[in-house]
Amino acid sequence: MNKSYACNESDQPLEGAKARLEELKESLYQRERELTELLEAEGSPVPPVPQPPCSVLLPTVIHKAHAVCSAVAETRALLDQMIEENRVALIEARDKLDSLQTSKEENNGREDKSTDQERLDEYESSLTLLQETVRGFEVSQLALDCIKTGESPEINDCDAVSELEDILGRGTIQTTEGVKSVGQQLLLLQDQLKQVKEENKKIIENYTSERAMRKKYYNMVEDMKGKIRVFCRIRPVNRTEVAQGGAVAVEKIDDYSVTVETPRGQREFQFDKVFSAEASQDDLFHDTHRLIQSTIDGYNVCIFSYGQTGSGKTFTMVGDKEQKKPGIMPRSFNAIFDLMRENSNKFDFKVSAYMLELYNDRLQDLFASPAGEAHAQSQSHGPSRRVEIKRTRKGVVFAQGAETKEASSAQELYALFQQACANRHISATKMNVESSRSHLIVGIMVESRNLTNGSVSTGKLSLVDLAGSERAAKTGAKDHQLKEANSINKSLSALGDVISALSSDLPHVPYRNSKLTQVMQDSLGGNAKTLMIVNISPSECNLEETLTSLIYATRVKAITNNVQRNVDSKEIAQLKEVIMKLRSGLTVEDEDMI
Numbered sequence: 001m002n003k004s005y006a007c008n009e010s011d012q013p014l015e016g017a018k019a020r021l022e023e024l025k026e027s028l029y030q031r032e033r034e035l036t037e038l039l040e041a042e043g044s045p046v047p048p049v050p051q052p053p054c055s056v057l058l059p060t061v062i063h064k065a066h067a068v069c070s071a072v073a074e075t076r077a078l079l080d081q082m083i084e085e086n087r088v089a090l091i092e093a094r095d096k097l098d099s100l101q102t103s104k105e106e107n108n109g110r111e112d113k114s115t116d117q118e119r120l121d122e123y124e125s126s127l128t129l130l131q132e133t134v135r136g137f138e139v140s141q142l143a144l145d146c147i148k149t150g151e152s153p154e155i156n157d158c159d160a161v162s163e164l165e166d167i168l169g170r171g172t173i174q175t176t177e178g179v180k181s182v183g184q185q186l187l188l189l190q191d192q193l194k195q196v197k198e199e200n201k202k203i204i205e206n207y208t209s210e211r212a213m214r215k216k217y218y219n220m221v222e223d224m225k226g227k228i229r230v231f232c233r234i235r236p237v238n239r240t241e242v243a244q245g246g247a248v249a250v251e252k253i254d255d256y257s258v259t260v261e262t263p264r265g266q267r268e269f270q271f272d273k274v275f276s277a278e279a280s281q282d283d284l285f286h287d288t289h290r291l292i293q294s295t296i297d298g299y300n301v302c303i304f305s306y307g308q309t310g311s312g313k314t315f316t317m318v319g320d321k322e323q324k325k326p327g328i329m330p331r332s333f334n335a336i337f338d339l340m341r342e343n344s345n346k347f348d349f350k351v352s353a354y355m356l357e358l359y360n361d362r363l364q365d366l367f368a369s370p371a372g373e374a375h376a377q378s379q380s381h382g383p384s385r386r387v388e389i390k391r392t393r394k395g396v397v398f399a400q401g402a403e404t405k406e407a408s409s410a411q412e413l414y415a416l417f418q419q420a421c422a423n424r425h426i427s428a429t430k431m432n433v434e435s436s437r438s439h440l441i442v443g444i445m446v447e448s449r450n451l452t453n454g455s456v457s458t459g460k461l462s463l464v465d466l467a468g469s470e471r472a473a474k475t476g477a478k479d480h481q482l483k484e485a486n487s488i489n490k491s492l493s494a495l496g497d498v499i500s501a502l503s504s505d506l507p508h509v510p511y512r513n514s515k516l517t518q519v520m521q522d523s524l525g526g527n528a529k530t531l532m533i534v535n536i537s538p539s540e541c542n543l544e545e546t547l548t549s550l551i552y553a554t555r556v557k558a559i560t561n562n563v564q565r566n567v568d569s570k571e572i573a574q575l576k577e578v579i580m581k582l583r584s585g586l587t588v589e590d591e592d593m594i
């Protein structure tokens with residue numbers, strides 16, 4: 001009683017605090033009950049229990065390690081090696097553990113066991129150590145297997161998993177060879193993989209630009225050697241071909257190669273550039289433009305298109321009818337005058353042109369008389385202005401008897417061209433509704449007088465749109481159309497003979513067999529920089545003609561011209577002018593000879 005009183009006396013503040021604490025506890029419990037009830041009533045999910053870090057970390061680490069091993073062969077090999085070494089080490093450790101356990105049991109069975117307490121303690125500590133070692137190898141095995149398969153370990157062995165997490169985190173797995181931690185190695189390999197990927201990217205970039213550079217320099221060397229360049233252009237599939245099934249037999253492999261599926265297997269052809277059906281007129285002219293510069297510099301240049309009828313020769317050289325997609329010819333006219341403008345402070349330029357058509361093996365001047373009239377005259381054996389192909393001493397071809405007209409702007413030149421085109425022979429064949437029945441030859445001469453030293457260079461740009469190579473049966477030609485087709489085929493076959501002779505280095509080249517080969521004499525094996533564009537259809541139904549054209553074009557690639565610049569010193573240029581004047585019966589003044 002006294003004691004309790006004493007307590008009441010001395011512990012009064014403590015009692016108060018205890019009571020307060022009890023109150024607080026009760027109120028907290030109350031709040032908790034209320035909250036739980038509230039949550040249950042609202043049906044809110046009970047907040048998730050935070051997952052142990054191992055269940056989040058492990059799948060991530062294993063997934064990443066597996067990705068590295070799958071991507072890098074060396075890592076895969078290293079992993080297999082580690083699995084094997086670990087397996088052997090685990091078996092050895094288990095064997096040792098078994099034998100130690102057996103000898104411990106044997107020792108326990110002995111009568112004098114009390115006398116060897118020291119020995120028993122030794123057994124005990126070795127056993128613990130070995131059990132740890134076995135456990136370590138088991139965990140390593142689990143980790144390595146998971147990395148190999150990419151699957152996370154089953155989380156039922158929490159001890160093993162946390163040990164594994166520990167090991168992966170600390171990176172302390174020991175193999176028999178003392179291989180470094182798996183974690184560290186994987187991080188290292190991840191880094192290496194990143195580096196290798198970056199290096200690969202750089203190597204590919206370098207290779208691509210190197211290849212482009214090599215091609216560029218190769219082209220320059222080939223140009224200097226005078227090699228004829230050949231481009232191949234595949235046109236889009238047209239409606240007729242779609243109606244026939246539209247099967248495609250031609251494919252552009254890269255910028256320089258094209259393959260053709262034939263009944264006897266695939267054939268590959270290499271050219272200086274291959275343009276797919278998607279290539280624009282711009283793309284094509286971009287690679288042709290430098291030849292226009294050569295004309296201004298005083299070289300003879302020839303660009304001609306070759307291919308079966310309807311393969312896109314006129315589209316390439318002239319463009320579409322509405323000139324929404326102009327071809328090489330109108331673009332060249334603009335480029336010539338653009339280049340002249342750029343150089344007008346150093347040179348004085350003069351541009352003149354002739355335009356011819358070779359129809360039924362007869363050369364027609366498209367400026368002088370409408371081709372229809374000339375055609376009628378030729379059929380009735382009436383008189384018409386004769387155009388003859390001649391060559392200068394330097395071997396440059398010119399059309400004697402053909403009118404040459406001067407042009408002072410690209411527009412003027414284009415107007416002359418339109419006038420000439422209106423006179424061309426065009427008719428519908430089964431293969432092409434607007435088929436060129438003649439070869440069109442446009443010659444543009446650019447004379448540049450150097451304002452500093454007075455030297456004069458004369459470049460000639462020959463632009464040739466050949467008539468289509470075709471088989472008469474396929475074109476549905478009759479009567480005079482059959483005559484046209486035969487004449488076209490005859491001239492193209494003569495062109496083929498010239499190409500064959502030149503590409504095989506034969507001593508005799510049969511230029512004189514056709515007017516076409518005479519016109520093109522300085523462009524094939526002569527002193528011109530020449531570009532051939534072989535136009536082909538992509539469709540299986542034209543396979544035979546496509547193969548013939550590609551074989552033809554491959555032969556042309558082997559021809560080397562003897563390219564020379566046409567330049568005369570000031571004095572020679574003056575003397576030439578005097579001769580011209582004298583030939584035309586004009587008087588020569590003293591100042592002409594200064």
Ligand SMILES: Nc1ncnc2c1ncn2[C@@H]1O[C@H](COP(=O)(O)OP(=O)(O)OP(=O)(O)O)[C@@H](O)[C@H]1O
Binds near residue numbers: 309320437
């Ligand atoms: N690359 C192309 N892109 C779009 N259309 C094209 C292409 N090439 C050709 N064509 C179209 O295909 C048709 C035939 O082309 P084109 O007249 O140029 O052939 P061609 O080889 O000159 O024929 P021919 O020898 O009979 O005169 C035309 O309607 C032309 O516009």
